[in-house]
Amino acid sequence: MACLEGAEEAYEERQHRAAYIFDPSGDVGGTTRPAKRRRVSKRPNASETQGTKKASSFQYHLQGAESEQAMRLRQETFEKLWSVIDSRIHSILRQTNQSTLQEVTSFLQSAPNHTPEGKIPSAFIITGPNIASQDLLFEQLSGTLQHEAGAQVVRLRSGDASNLRAVLRKIIHVIISKDAADGDESDLTTSKDGRKFLNYDLEALHAHLKLLPRRNLVIIAFQDSEAFDSGVLSNLISLLSSWLGRIPFAFLFGVATSVELFEARLLKSTCQSLYGDQFDVEQTASIIDKIFKTAITHSEAPISFGPSLIGSLLERQREQVASIPDFINSLKYAYMCHFYANPLSFLAPDGRNSGALQSEHIEILRCLPSFRRAVETAVKNNDTIQAKQLFEDDSQLVRYLVTCLQKRRQWIIKLLRILRVFTISKTVTADFADLYMDASYHGLGLSRQYDQFFDSIKRMEPCDSEGYLSRVLDTMQEGDQTLGLDPWANESPETVALLSDILAGIKQLRSNAKDQGHILRSKYSGQSKILRTTVVAQKVQLSHDTAALTDHDKAYTSLIHRFLEHMETSMRVERAYSIPFNEVWLYDSKLPYKDVFIPRPRNVLERALSRPYDYLGCSCCRTSEGQITPTLPTTAILYRLYLETGSLINAADIWSAYYAVVGGDNEDGLDERTALILFYRSMAEMKAMGFVKQSRKKADHMAKLAWKGL
């Protein structure tokens, strides 16, 4: 006990330090604590220490019965698969900025030649509202500029620019320390005659640059130029422009709004010393779309996400202007959740690891709803023997599992091909993501989009259908790299033959019709019905008439029919949920994502205070709605009272109200002083949480600052 107290004391003492290195080995209580911890961990201690040897943070599933191999496999699979996706995403991000990079670099390289005298070449980069992804852009920019243009780049953020002196100091420091080896920075800030420069004196920079062999451009990048104080910015620009003769400056401005707005914030004279061009950056939406294609729908994506998760991801992206890093993080988190929480996840993507299956796994596999459905259909098809085998023979089940998992890839490819063919059509208005969600959730063939699509094909004019067919054939021959689709023309020669046959037929018909001065059309095209107006006895009569179809038209119609027939038979794909064992590779739970990335701290706090029993799970506080019982935590009682008050709170009154609740009148009530310490403590908490503050309006009064539910 004594040693425990000693440990406590040491701990207490450190609580008041701003920071310290955590080292419980010095604690005497170190021996007593882990025992407590062991009780809550699920696994016996021996294997835990074994598990932690390689710093594994995965937990054992199946009530601790999961073998270590399976657990490790889960972790390894996760790491392997995610790193692939991650690198793919990063290459996309790098590529997207490439064109901007080149433009800016070439502008700045040629700047000194075409910039008028006395003006600073400046590149305005319109980044859009997404300031979070600017970092990458500017990092790339400074990298390229240093590399290719041999320039010195200083990246400034608004946080660095509290005043002019600080900015100058930063600029000088960054450039000088970049070239200086450690330690001799001081040498560089002393001039030849031994005088020491002030650290914000541009003379130092000048002296430093003179030492360098080449005349280097000094590029100053204002990352979030809107956030800079406009006064500081104007001063800085005019100061730097006065040094332009000695130090060749150039500017980069990251502009989130527009150059006009930015210009309006500067002084006119300052603006005049800038000479610049405007560069656009690829906007967030298109980047997100690319990432979506590579990371989620890509044919090699190891796990798929269900529509509800994708939907909420994209919705957040659209509605809350969440940044690209956020999007990537959310994806990563979804992967993490899948592999952390799903004991079967190590089988993804193709059941390669099925050797590690344990009997517990097998049991789970047999309980999966998708598996049950598959068995039920097998029974319905009078395939009882196979169904029975699946239940009785483990090895049979594993074989079946592996085939099913391998089928997944085919399913994805089929789905993507169909979607691709789909999106070629101009009539499909929904974007790819929506189509994907729809298709993976419903399977193809049900939704309204598809009816619309087929309808549009039916009604196509010959020239359109010709164009569409040739585009489809092109796509089949080329594939789609962003989706990881290889050309699939060779795989289905009969489709290609059929389509080119139809295409040739249409072409033939068109030229024939043209020779005869006749416009080719099908039964379904718009002009097939002709509205006739006849004037009979000064009355207009309207009558519909089916225009007579020529033989060409009939031939064309039948070609379209063939095409449609083929499309309708080939464009069918199962929904993801009906594929057996989809639980292994399908993740569709948006709850952890929402909890973790979109916290609602206020609601949580309000709930904790107004319904503490939700958290504490105690019976004493659970009363009918709105009753204040003395057993509630003190702050909860005060919070209830607080909710009833107006904007000004009398401390004396709230104290007496509080004391009346908990005080001596009740059975086992508190005595006044104890009640008072609790009151104090809770008041301090309320203050710390920002519910009340001091008010000078009246003595002993507080101002109310927060209203529940707002």
Added chain:
Amino acid sequence: MVRAKRQRQDIAETTLRSSSRKRAREEANEREESPPSKRRSSQPGANTLLTNSRSEYDFPSDDDTQAKATGQATPRRRGRPSVTSTPNAHGVGATPRGHKSKRLDAVTPSRTRGVANGETPRRLRNDRSARKKSARALIEKVVAGVSSDEEADEDIAREIYESSEDDDVGEDAANDHHSDENTELRPGEPATPSRKSRTKAKKGTRTRKKSPTPPRDLPPHELYFAQNRPGAAKTSNNTLASLKLLTHEEYFSLLRDYEDPHKSDIEFLDSIHVQSFPQWTFELSQGFSVCLYGYGSKRTLLHKFAKHVYDAISDHDSHRIVVVNGYVRANMSSLRDILSVIAGAIDPKHKLAAGGPPVMMDNLKSLLSAHDITITVVLNSIDAAPLRRPGFQPILAQLAAHPQIQFICSADTPDFTLLWDSSLRSSFSFVFHDCTTFSPFTTELEVVDDVHELLGRKARRVGGKEGVAYVLRSLTENARNLYRLLVGEVLVAMDDEADSSGENPGVEYRMIYNKAVEEFICSSEMAFRTLLKEWDFPSLKMLLFG
């Protein structure tokens, strides 16, 4: 008398006219939100509860008055159509009373009160008029000298009068003694409407004692406007003068003996959070930062987590844990402390370059990249006041974004997310977890000081921690060292003395001087004396020289 009445009528009418449209709108709103019948029947109940329990709980604000005032206010409201239709109704001032009371009878008082209660800006005026009325009742009774069988009425009148007495002291001070002399009241006085509401109120008191419920069915925004209505806030004039405020000693000694009835529940809650430690570790290892939020102190939880991480580390040289207490009320230098402690964790011999935190941060980054080490930073209360200053969060974000740093923190306030803009937020790359613990903030808050500051009392204990820090910072290195020496010696002396006798302990001047010279704090006695002058506190001197 009459003039007073007329004036009152005027006021009533102007308020009526000005607010009638608004009220109509309000009513429409109310109707939309909930079926009116239900609303009206439920609200007054709640209201009576509120007022009565308050008065019960020694809360003698104007709530009692309100009950009656609203009772009085209602007839006017009821009579609105007639009044508004005849805008020059000043002359009728005296007559409408009978009219009013009739109307009142037709309506259940609870109902009307409910309506009036929703309609707030007039309340204060109503109070006044109720007060005036009661004052008048008292005066009249004195003047007329007519005895009455209704003592109760006089009680109410006086109650109303006295309860709002503090509000305007001078006005009716002269009348005060009159009312004391007499105990009768004329029958059929203007106070009649209030009689009705009062009896209701009394009933309420008897039946429902312990449920001071606010009107439950108000949506949050309505509640906001109800509680923020224009006009002076009406709170009672009670002060805590009669209450002996707590001192630090009393607070801590009492707190030590207090046992929380929810202790086991809190521990249970804690054990649930402990179960997700591996998950947090995993998230940290994947480059996310973890932020714990929710009510209650998360310091002990994080301490346990630090232990958990520590136990899981196989090689303590390549993975260290730094605990940062954000709540420590220090100055800007605390950021410097944090960074230098982290630097110390990487390489104990390394001294971070002097300069602003950004410079130190750069230095720290290069130091990190030079070592193959992982640092887990456990930060208590990222939203504590000291860390809210500009410049702190960007540095923390840079820290958290570093791949070799794992960053876990806790946040206590409900609005902590406002600390970060989107770029900071994405460099933190937080995952948030609800960790409501319900454990008290023991170290994070300086309870007594905070509350006294809240009450506008003399806030800090002498100097306080911040004061001491301020003084020490303003001194030279040598003076600070001398102080350390001095305090150490005095403490030793006090310990020794406490063992032997109860007299004031003393420290020998010569000894201190010698020690100071030994430690190169000063070179001559002259310098020593000068330095000592900095510590020229009477109390200290007494200690020093016996």
